[in-house]
Amino acid sequence: MxxxxxxxxxxxxxxxxxxxxxxxxxxxxxxxxxxxxxxxxxxxxxxxxxxxxxxxxxxxxxxxxxxxxxxxxxxxxxxxxxxxxxxxxxxxxxGYRFPPTLGDIDLHLIAEGRHELLWRVLGSQVRTLDGVPGTSFAVWAPHAQGVRVMGDFNGWHGTAHPMRSLGSSGVWELFVPGVGAGTRYKYEIHTRDGRLLHKADPLARATEVPPATASVVHTSAYAWRDDDWMASRGGGDCHARPLSVYEVHLASWRPGLGYRELAEQLPAYVAELGFTHVEFMPVMEHPYGASWGYQVTGFFAPTSRLGDPDDLRHLIDSLHAAGIGVILDWVPAHFPKDEFALARFDGEPLYEPADPRRAHHPDWGTLEFDHGRREVRNFLVAGAVYWCTEFHADALRVDAVASMLYLDYSRPHGDWSPNEHGGHQNLDAVAFLQELTDTVRRTAPGALTMAEESTAWPGVTRPTHERGDDGFGGLGFDLKWNLGWMHDTLGYLARDPVHRAWHQDEITFAMVYAYSEHYLLPLSHDEVVHGKGALVTKLPGDWWQRRATLRALYAFMWAHPGKQLLFMGQEFGQGEEFDHDAGPQWWVLDEDRPGHADHRGIRHLVGDLNARYRATPALWELDADPAGFSWIDTSHTEANILSFVRRDAAGRPLVVVANFSPLVHTGYRVGLPDAPAWREALNTDAVRYGGGGVRNDGVVRTEPVPWHGRARSAALTLPPLAVVWLEPADGPVPDPEEADLDEH
Known part of the structure; x- marks a missing residue:
């Protein structure tokens, strides 16, 4: 009774x-x-x-x-x-005759912060109980006095559907018969101080199209076709494989296209250019389009602006079919203050720290995650697993890692509180990142993690079990963005060539620390926004010199140790910075005069760079090994010339000579290794790329003239503002002197 x-x-x-x-x-x-x-x-x-x-x-x-x-x-x-x-x-x-849809094991794992399949028990789940179809709703709101679910099924009056608390887990749950996929809903949360909040579901897997903010019940019906891809993507060491990335803002790559239409165009375009991967700027739902996805409110929901979640699955599947990996930009550092989302979710700080000195991010006007709270850490780690397993993402690029690692990041003295040891390291964030990288590696074989980290924090790509001199274990990432290389290289090339002589250490300094981490070299969207201009407009000189320097930059970048990333529109050298409404300036590809390569020439170069890169193990096989790189000469600073050698595991070399001056150098002697004869593998001054066509014709033979510390050397022709790649000439190479004797 x-x-x-x-x-x-x-x-x-x-x-x-x-x-x-x-x-x-x-x-x-x-x-x-x-x-x-x-x-x-x-x-x-x-x-x-x-x-x-x-x-x-x-x-x-x-x-x-x-x-x-x-x-x-x-x-x-x-x-x-x-x-x-x-x-x-x-x-x-x-609906009030059904037992809870979460079991004791689920609740225990949630309370411990260890439920790696969190999206399968929280959020909305279409299911059938005792023969009755419907949807179960479950949400974590431990401070709430009560929670109700409201939506299309009850006229948006939450009164009809109060949820039950599942004890100390802080989870509230209800099964609603008759509710199916496509239903819009929110949670109505009764706070401890008597307010009613209307909140979107943190675990929603679909949403309304912004500016509407409701969550949408979703169940996937997608049948993947990429079994072979998924089975092989974890094979081999990622550091000993070619990896070049085309960074894309999906909403503006071709404005107006959804996920399905993008699947018809993007894979073919990226494959034609030869990139191994695409990186999507955040596809997770966000209320403000101009944030480009970096202020996320739906951490488990692809943005509905471009279609439903299965449409995104189709796009990723299509890229895999074209042999292209997919990297998702992911934002676990902060979230916006919009009232319908995570901020003070149950009326009190929940996803954010209670201490306002840690909660509010001074740079972005957002809230930081409380990485020390088990349930919050679980929410984020499960989200990473979700995108790598449910959407077959091949890598996650983790945004703003530096802002997580330091308690005093962008905060003046007095506006931050030290850790338990009195230091400025965020120990909770360190533990979170270590758990993140280890969990992704274990649950999604072959999926990579990449850190956007701009400081000298040691061991970003060191295994988590290996402790460094600082006493911390590594963070466990597979790759780290080398923002130092980007800053120094662009800084050097932005100078007039006459001034570069005093700054050549800027472009060579990256090799001092090149093997301290596993690096990716980014020329990302960050370099072409907020008034910075396009890459080509950062460079000095007239239009021809700017384009020539951009081509040289790309060839230098592709030959440098580390992987590569290039933002859309920069593959053809557009002259305007990124505009998320207009998208890339595709029209400039149609304005070149017949016989004159301009923007199309730069795109030809990027395609050839990727093709040569993928076909040349010297450019990637020993990326993580100092044996794969050696300088030939960096001393000719007044001429703006430097040269180096890349080698593969078999010792086969590729020589790179960069002339960052606007002068042609003829008879320029360079000490060369090993092979007696060489030929150009790539020359950025080629007419095909929009250059002047200055080149080394035919085979270049070395002579027994010691130079640059090497026994043999050759006299080269160096085009202006250009980079030349030289490879050994395979097969028998006739000696010019012997040929002359035969003729006599």
């Missing part, structure tokens, strides 16, 4: 502040062979309980939409026949 509800209990249920509405709503035995049924239908004119036999019992309206009545016998095998003011009748299953 159950205890009848008191007026206080009823009041709490009606205002949405009761922790266990299932103890009163639904069917309950009275102890005398009868069953009392209570239904909360605030929009109804009348409610009747209908037994499978057809027996109908009218329920009395007690107050405020609460109907109650007594049925003969015991059991909960009844429906609710609800009549509305317009006379319409609907037959409902009673």
């Amino acid at each position: 159950t205890t009848p509800p008191t007026d206080v209990d009823l009041d709490r249920i009606l205002v949405g502040a009761h922790h266990d509405p299932h103890s009163f709503l639904g069917a309950h035995p009275t102890g005398d062979g009868h069953t009392v049924v209570r239904a909360l239908k605030p929009l109804a004119r009348s409610v009747a309980a209908v037994r499978p036999t057809g027996e109908r019992t009218e329920l009395a309206h007690l107050r405020d939409g609460l109907f109650t009545g007594t049925l003969p016998g015991t059991g909960a095998d009844h429906h609710l026949l609800v009549t509305y003011d317009d006379g319409a009748e609907q037959l409902h299953h009673d």
Whole structure:
């Protein structure tokens, strides 16, 4: 026999502040062979309980939409026949007769912060219980007095669907019969101070199209076709494989295209250019399009601006079919303050730290995650696993790692609190990042993690179990963005050539620390936004000199140790900075005069760089080994010339000579290794690329003239503002002197 509800209990249920509405709503035995049924239908004119036999019992309206009545016998095998003011009748299953959809193991793992499949138990799940189809809703809101779910199915009146608390886990849960995929919903949270908040689901897997903010029930019906890709993507050491990345803002690559239309164009374009991977700027849902996805509100939902989640799956599948890996930009450092999302989710700091000195990010006007809270860390780590498994992402590029690692990041003295040892390292964030990289590596074989980290924090790409001199274990990332290389190289090339002589150490300094981490060299969207201009406009000289220097930059970058990343539009040297509304300036590819390569020439070069790169193991096989690189000469600073050698595991060399001056150098002697004869593998001054066509014709033979510390050397022609790659000439190479004797 159950205890009848008191007026206080009823009041709490009606205002949405009761922790266990299932103890009163639904069917309950009275102890005398009868069953009392209570239904909360605030929009109804009348409610009747209908037994499978057809027996109908009218329920009395007690107050405020609460109907109650007594049925003969015991059991909960009844429906609710609800009549509305317009006379319409609907037959409902009673949702308050079902047990919780989360088990004890789920709740234990959530409380411990170890539920790696969190999206399968929280959020909205389409399911069938006891033969009844519907959707279960579950949300973590430990500070709430009560939680209700509101949506299309109840006229957006949460009163009809209060959720039950599952104890100390802080999870609230409810199964709603009849609700299916495509239904919009939110949670109505009754805070401890009496406010009602309307919140989107943190674990929603789909959303309304912004600026609308509701969550959407979603279940995937997508059938993947990339089994072979997924089975092989983890093969081999990523550092000993070619990896070049085309960074894309999907919403503006071709403005107006959705995921499905992009799947028809993007894979072919990227494959033609020869990139091994694309990187999508964040595809997770965000309210403000001009944030480019970096202020996320839907951490498990692709942006609905471009289609539904299965449409994104189709795009990724299509890229895999074209042999192209997919990197997703992912933002676990911060989130926006929008009232409908994570900020003070249950009325109090929850996803953000309670200490305002740690909660508010001074640079972006956002809130930082509380990486020390188990449930928050679980939310983020499970999200990483989600994108790598449910969407087959091949890598995650983790945004703003530096802002997580330091408690004093962008904060003046007095505006931050030190860690337990008195230092400025964020120990919680370190533990989170280590858990993140280890978990992704274990649960998504072959998926990589990449850190956007701009400081000298040691061991970003060191394994987590290996401790450094600082006492910290490594962070476990596979690659780190080399922002120092980017800054120094662009700084050097932005100078007039006459001034570069005093700054050549800027372009060579990266090799001092090149093997301290595993690096990716980025020329990303960050370099072409916020008034910085396009890459080509950063460079000095007239239009021809700027384009020539850009071509030389690309060839130097592709030959430098480390992987490469280039942002869209820069592959053809567009002259304007990134505009997320207009997208790349595709039209400039059509304005070149016949016979004159301009923007198309730069795109030809990028395609050839990728083709040569992928076909030349010397450029990637020993990326992580100092044996794969050696300088030939960096001393000719007044001429703006430097040269180096790359080698593969078999010792086969590729020589790179860069002339960053606007002068042609003829007869320029360079000490060369090994092979007696060489030929140009690539020359950025080629007419095909928009250059002047200055080149080394045919085979270049070395002579026994010691130079640059080497026994043999050759006299080369160096084009202006250009980079030349030389490879050994395979096969027998006739000696010019012997050829002359034969002719006589």
